Amino acid sequence: IAGITQAPTSQILAAGRRMTLRCTQDMRHNAMYWYRQDLGLGLRLIHYSNTAGTTGKGEVPDGYSVSRANTDDFPLTLASAVPSQTSVYFCASSDSTGVGELFFGEGSRLTVL
Amino acid sequence: GQNIDQPTEMTATEGAIVQINCTYQTSGFNGLFWYQQHAGEAPTFLSYNVLDGLEEKGRFSSFLSRSKGYSYLLLKELQMKDSASYLCAVRDSNYQLIWGAGTKLIIKP
Numbered sequence: 601i602a603g604i605t606q607a608p609t610s611q612i613l614a615a616g617r618r619m620t621l622r623c624t625q626d627m628r629h630n631a632m633y634w635y636r637q638d639l640g641l642g643l644r645l646i647h648y649s650n651t652a653g654t655t656g657k658g659e660v661p662d663g664y665s666v667s668r669a670n671t672d673d674f675p676l677t678l679a680s681a682v683p684s685q686t687s688v689y690f691c692a693s694s695d696s697t698g699v700g701e702l703f704f705g706e707g708s709r710l711t712v713l
Numbered sequence: 714g715q716n717i718d719q720p721t722e723m724t725a726t727e728g729a730i731v732q733i734n735c736t737y738q739t740s741g742f743n744g745l746f747w748y749q750q751h752a753g754e755a756p757t758f759l760s761y762n763v764l765d766g767l768e769e770k771g772r773f774s775s776f777l778s779r780s781k782g783y784s785y786l787l788l789k790e791l792q793m794k795d796s797a798s799y800l801c802a803v804r805d806s807n808y809q810l811i812w813g814a815g816t817k818l819i820i821k822p
Contacts, residue, residue, distance in 0.1 A: 642717065642812030643756075643800070658809075690755060701746065702810070704755035 603627070606691050606705035613681050613712050621676045621708045623691035631694045632674040633658075633702065634666060636687040643690065649674055681712045715739045717813035719801050724819045725791055733786045733799050733816045741806020747775050747786045748800040750815065756800055759786070788818075796820045 604625045613619050625632065630651045635643040645658030649668040663685060665677045674693075678685055689708045694700040716738045725731040737745070744763040748756040762768055762777035762784060774787040786799055798815040805811055 640721075640814055642814045643802075643810075644812075645809065701758040701761060702748075702756075704757070706755050 604691055604693055604703060604705035606689075606708050608708060609706065610709045611711070613678075613710060615681055615683060615712055617681050619678045619681055619710070621678075621689055621691075621710070623674045623676070623705060624672050625674075625691075625693045625703075626672065627693060627695070627703065628671060629693035629695050629700075629703070630671070631696065631700075632668065633692045633694075634664070634674070634676045635690045635692065636660065637690060637707075638687050646676065646689075678710075681710075683712045686710060686712045715805060715811045717801055717803060717811055719799075719813040719816045721814070722817045722819065724821060725788075727791055727793060727820055727822050729791050730787065730789050731791060731818065733788070733801075733818065735784045735786070735801035735813055737782050737784070737801070737803045737811070737813075739803045739805045739811055742779060743804040743806065743808055745775075745777055745784050746802045746804070746810070747784075748802065750798045750800055752797070759799075791820050793820050793822070 607622045633648045634646040644660050646664050647666040649655045652671045691705040692702040694702050718736045747759040750756040760775035767776045772789045777784045798817045800815045801813040802810045
């Protein structure tokens, strides 16, 4: 089934540890996004990529990094996790920059202690 | 700053009709989206409006007035499975999506 796969689905992490959330899509979409979702707040964009080889900063990029080595994969790395990064993280993709609807992965629930 | 406003929570009865409002103030406008999100799940696309007027899709309709910075999602013949959060999002002049916090809809029998 075509779509977006995120891993892990859930993780508890000690503060200061490094963590990479994986995201893979098989729809050949150009644009990919990482959002965090916190209670009472709208989805907030962390980083995005309009096409393979390019990335950009979103609304809340500090403490996070991304790479886009190919069309399918868009990993999100927390270099040194802090408790404020406890959240649900969603990866999404769209078939063209700024036009199409977003397709979301199932989310990764991260708890930083 | 950019802002999307939606009610935090609404309650409706099975079989009834409910209207979820969304008002926005953004730097430019390039379309408005509605997504549905069941608890613990990913958001899924419901509708897209870029021109003024009503878009109907089965039991769901979405309306847009760009001059008023206003949209609503209308759900008819409510079913228990419609219990979910409904997210409004606006694409601004930079083609970035600005998201509302979502409206939690509770359906009662």
